[in-house]
Amino acid sequence: MITLTGNSLTIKEVERVLYGYEEICLDEASLEKVDASRQVVEKIVAEEQLVYGITTGFGKFSDVLVRSEYVEELQLNLIHSHACGVGEKFPEMVSRAMLLLRANTLLKGFSGVRRELIQMLVSLLNARIHPVIPQQGSLGASGDLIPLAHLALALLGEGEVAYRGKICPAIEALNAEGLKPITLQAKEGLALINGTQAMTAMGVLAYLEAERLAYQAEFIASISIEGLQGITDAFDEEVQLARGYQEQVEVARRIRKILEDSQLTTHAGELRVQDAYS
Known part of the structure; x- marks a missing residue:
């Protein structure tokens, strides 16, 4: 069991989770920071303060105030509008790495999400429910918005996932594991997709695979010396x-x-x- 704190995850621990399927738990002290950050967001909503992505629209609509009764719909619409990737799907291991890395980042306590959202990411990871994520469509510079939107769909019980060797609707996999879809609240859609976990996941996997190849090269060199x-x-x-x-x-x-x-x-x-x- 590996305990995520948001600040101490190592490359070797990532390897154990990805390839060894070691389970994850969350550090309570880090979750308390998450709770404190969440209280700030809830205060902004309650007071209808003008804060981008929480009580306003996005992009060109950043100067449009969104009343408190619509903040949940705003976050859901953000995920739906960005879940528009195309092309081949990422390997399951990339999706798995994205779940781990996004949970680790949100656990730092700077994003204003509820602890339940992070726990859901970890629940998917531990249950080996891997969101189906298209490879094409990401910007990267402003965040891997589209790949992470597809990841977020699985938390909502939408989209497709890889589960027990097959592709199925996310809601089927959640039901099989006794997990309830979450309902996004203020800022949580934005917090889920405004990150670079797709490119980071691919970078981590490339590093781990290169390291394995390097070790294999040592065995090949040794056999050659004997030959x-x-x-x-x-x-x-x-x-x-x-x-x-x-x-x-x-x-x-x-x-x-x-x-x-x-x-x-x-x-x-x-x-x-x-x-x-x-």
């Missing part, structure tokens, strides 16, 4: 420390570990003085 009865002296720790690059030192250490019981490698002067370059 050529190669000289392993170049991987000695003293040689690596002389170069001074910590990552190189670590790679050499792992290759030595892989080859430590090999009967096929050699040392300088046993079969040859130096290995061929190619």
Whole structure:
């Protein structure tokens, strides 16, 4: 179980959640910050203060006051209007990463959402309910508005999700897990989509996959050394420390570990003085 605080999530924890399906819980102290932030939003609505995206429209309509009885409809319309992506769907792992990263960001307590919304994101993640999200349509610079709108639909029981190996309506998956769709309140639609979790999710996954490939390359290199009865002296720790690059030192250490019981490698002067370059 990994506890999200909004400030301490590591790349290794992301890997455990994405590939190991480790479950998430929320830090209570962070949730109290979320509650305090929410009270500010509710005060703005109650007093009908003029604040963008809470009591006003969006974009060109930022100077149009939205009365308190319409603030929920405003947020729902925002999600519906932006859930217009096209093209191939993101892999489930991207959707899964987006759920995790958006929950982590909102948990910082600066976005004015209710704790129930963050808990719903985590519930989807733990239940392995992954929103179906089209790849094309995002702006990125002002937020991954369209991909995150498709993610938000699942919280409302709308749109489609990947669940138990198939694509189904979101409401079916929620019902199967005993989850009730949420109703967006003031600012929550804006808070859900005004982020960059689509590009961040893809970046994190690219990093993790590149790291895995790098480790696999070490095994391939080790097998190649055995196949050529190669000289392993170049991987000695003293040689690596002389170069001074910590990552190189670590790679050499792992290759030595892989080859430590090999009967096929050699040392300088046993079969040859130096290995061929190619």
